[in-house]
Amino acid sequence: MTETSNEAATSPGDLLGELSDRPLAETVLLALVIFLAVALTSYTIFYAWERPFTQIIHGMVFLHLGLSLYYLHLAYERVVKGTSVIDGPIVSRFDESVQRLVARVDTVVCLATVVVSASVGYYFVTGYSRLTGDAVLLGYSTIDLTLGLVVVVIALDATRRAYGWSIALVGIASVFYALFGSVFPGFLQHTGLSTTDVALYGATQVERSGVYGFITQAGAKYVAIFIMFAGLARAYGILDIVLDLSQQLGKRLRSGIVHVAVLSSMAMGSITGSAAANAATTGSFTIPMMQRQGIREDFSAAIEAVASSGGQIMPPVMGVAAFLMADFVGVPYVRIIQAALLPALLFYFSVGVAVQFTVLRHGWTSDRGEDTGIYEILFSKSALVIVAYFALAGGAFYAVRQIGELSLVLSGSATIGVLLLGRFAHGVVTTSTESGVTELLDSIEQFFQARYFLIPLAVLVYALAVMQLSALATGFYTVVTLIAVMYVRDLTLLIIGDESEDSWVAGADDGVSSPPGLRSTIPKQLFVTTVKTLRGFMKGALDMAPLVGVLAAMGVIIKMLTQTGLSGKISLRMVALAGGVLLVALILAMLTSILFGLGMPTPAAYVLVAALLTSPLQELGVAEITAHLFVFYFAMLSAITPPVAVGVAVASRIADSSFLVSAKQALRIGIAGFLIPFALVANDSLVTWTVTGTPVAAFSVFIGVVALTAVTIGFDGRHVLGIPHRFAYLALTLVALYGPVLSKYIGPSTATTLQVGAATIALVGLTLAQLDRLPDVVTPTAELRDR
Known part of the structure; x- marks a missing residue:
């Protein structure tokens, strides 16, 4: 649209x-x-x-x-x-x-x-x-x-x-x-x-x-309010701020801009819910920047396409299909978020490792990047100060909310007051009262110019995860908070910064500026902000309008299939064709999900395959939410699967690369995504969350994903891998990902021990490879780089 x-x-x-x-x-x-x-x-x-x-x-x-x-x-x-x-x-x-x-x-x-x-x-x-x-x-x-x-x-x-x-x-x-x-x-x-x-x-x-x-x-009740939130975010320029912050992080990483594409596509894809739209929006910025860094055209298109496709499974918004999934399964939306969190992190972890290995293997590191590693960034003084302020904010909010028993709005206002007071006190202690005021005003101005969107996002997470409100109520409070924050932001910058709106109100993708020479006033600024808000209303509605028809059409399709009895017949036939073997049924479900997803938006593909395929999977012992996530995952991955691969098609046009070559590279980068859904079935605790099972499964599967990435990229971070090393890592990967499947043959305890052992061996091997401490007999002898 x-x-x-x-x-x-x-x-x-x-x-x-x-x-x-x-x-x-x-x-x-x-x-x-x-x-x-x-x-x-x-x-x-x-x-x-x-x-x-x-x-x-x-x-x-x-x-x-x-x-x-x-x-x-x-x-x-x-x-x-x-x-x-x-x-x-x-x-x-x-x-x-x-x-x-x-x-x-x-x-x-x-x-x-x-x-x-x-x-x-x-x-x-x-x-x-x-x-x-x-x-x-x-x-x-x-x-x-x-x-x-x-x-x-x-x-x-x-x-x-x-x-x-x-x-x-x-x-x-x-x-x-x-x-x-x-x-x-x-x-x-x-x-x-x-x-x-x-x-x-x-x-x-x-x-x-x-x-x-x-x-x-479900579309009218759950989906619409969040798509309209995305429209407001675009009108207010929040997506541009996300890109800018990602670029700042990318400048400090050795891999440079590639992780900007991953992070920004992850953030935007969760809101937009469309791989093609995400690739077009973020790709128009990130792909040229990757090419300027020296990354080949087909790889830059592939990186953006894979990163754009996965945003639809990233909480807390998860695009559109998650709301439909909550209605399908009949559970609160927060339960879908919990179930999808680790699978989403697995996917983006695999993508992040894959692009890191790819950049290092081909020597496409950023010349502008500092030698600072990710650990130095995470544990730097500025990062620790930010964490401290977030901890202070959380503690203040909890204390005011629980002890003072104030309303949500009053609690939030009191929390902001505590933060401002703390910032002022820090300035007074380190310098003087006058400097403290100056530092406080500078901090407020910097926050409202770059990170004000964290307030509505915090409301979204708090309403969903803590208060466990419905998606509709959560969306309402998030939208209202965003609008209120925007009015406060604009007026605050006007008063503190003494700026005319043409220097900072632009924000949106097509900009709002005032005639030159006119000085901002509060009434005029209120009018400008109102215009931007109405533009956001319009953008959100226009983004939602084409989806309304497809949701109604999918309802017709599902109704015709159920009234004719075809959905039940397909379930029976699928179970019979699989012969009661779960692996065969999963492979059939995978192929069908990808087939229906070719050329379709993920929500439409998910609705269709969920109605047809989740029942036979449940009959073979797969938990209901796991079955829905399984088919959803592959409907999502159809965006990078030839011959259609709409995400790759959009990205390759921007990168001016061959579609088929870009699709091949996208499959190499995203190959772990095709094995993760099977790992969810084998390790059900990744979805259902248990005290002991989830940490063990998460450790094993995350390490298995790294080893799998080393196999597909042919690089372990330091050395190009030969065939023997790839086979060794592949064997460790399969055991680390699917070890629990062996429990019915060797017992649960032995299977878990075997799984953790394989993951540990892979971790030790990869770590020693990074340190160049592997014994000579097992050190890869191939050349260090393929340039």
Whole structure:
């Protein structure tokens, strides 16, 4: 989904002038897009606070508002860009006059769909009581059934427009399978559903329909508020700050900018939830910087693609699919965070080690980097001071909250007061009162320029992990905190820094600046911040709008598969095909998850494979959350799996490298990610968390991942590895990752001892290799570098 051109890039003083300079049709459509986008975000925040009606009605309202916004924005783009939005292989062959005609017709179709979607939504929402009451007993009218089919068609069309034909064809195929099931062979055959059944199960039977089902409800209730939080973060410039902080860290590491790509993609991917969007956003910055460091084009594309794909499993936000997983499994969202934490750390640990080994092997270290190691950075004086202040903040908050029994807002305010007082006292003790005030003001200014986003993130983590609020309530408090912090930040910098807004308000990706020569005032600054906030509302709604259609389409697909009985048949067939062997079932689930994930956004792929594949895995003894994480992991990894590999495709275009070569390097860097899900099944304590089992499993698997990375990269950090050394490390890797599988043959205690022993041997070998202390007989004799 593209951004809305330059409509939000104007300064407050030029806002009306910018609108008046546009053609009338464009101005009207832009005003409607802005109004509807801001209204959608405002409504989402209002529902999170007030919850005036049931979840299903909220899902219906949200769906039709989102669809209306999506088609309205498409119409606006067609008016602004004309034939440049026509990319169909058939239409593009005709001359420009035909393409203009198609663009105009499509604009009319989009506008008509806006009216139809809004009208149908009004009909179903206002008729909810009848549709769930009298109509169930007396029967549905022809209008009810017709409008139900209309909603299904709109959802599939919106999916096609937003994400291409891959998901749309699956949706269309599911409807045709439901209608003509009697003509299919073998176990695929069923009696067939009527058009009335498709309308009922698709939308009209609202409480048990596909379009308005739990997937759409989960999207409206959980997903939307966090995507809109991401929109605000972009408008406020927080993602740029994350990139800047990552670059500062990268300058102090020997590997240079490569870990900037990993860290920034991890942070942004957790919020955006899209490998392609993440690669496009962070890759546009990190890939050129990696190339300037000397990293080859195919490797720079591969590093960014792999790092971008994993953000979707990184807590606390985990993109979109985690909220759907919580609904699937029926557990609190915080339980999903707990289960996904170690797998996510494993993935990014493996990626970090892989890029480190790659950079060292090829000699692509940063010339600007200091000789400071990661341990010196972590335990430097400045780092310890930061840790001390965080400890002080946590202790002060706990004391005020628990002992003083104050509200959340008052406790947070008191904590900030304690920190400020401590900073002032530090300045007074070290210098003087005047210097203490100066140091305090400088600290406040530096914090609000670079790290103010830590406050809403702390609220997010505290609300989820400590207070264990619902995802909706957590999202609400996080969004409100972010908005409040932004107003305080802007006013504080204005008062303390005495700066005009054109020097520091820019922040966002397309900037907000004031006309030169005008001095900032508090009322004007409040207006500027309000404009940025509304821009964030608009960005969040526009990011959410295309996802609304695909969630509804996935609901239709799942409903058709369950009503025809196909999902149950696939489960039985899969168990039978595996012959009761868990490994075979896991491999089949892996292949199916990757296959369904090719070309699909991860949430859509996850929903589909979760409905089909988790049940047979559970029948073979896999815990429910582990089964869901298993298929989710591979749906995520489809972003770097050829032949589609959307993450690699985006990154390779930015790096100007060969897609296939970049995909090969991405598989080498991310190969550990394909084995980690199997390790989760073998070491269930990594997901379920036990007092004794989790530390042992975490130690063994983390070391196994390092050894596996050495095998795939062919480098141990100091030496290029030959075939014998690779085989030795591979054997240790398999035992360290999958040792518990042997427990039914040699006993749990022996299996655990064997697993820990293999991990220890691998750790000792890798450590001695770094120190060049390996005995000569086992020291790799290959050359030190492959340049």
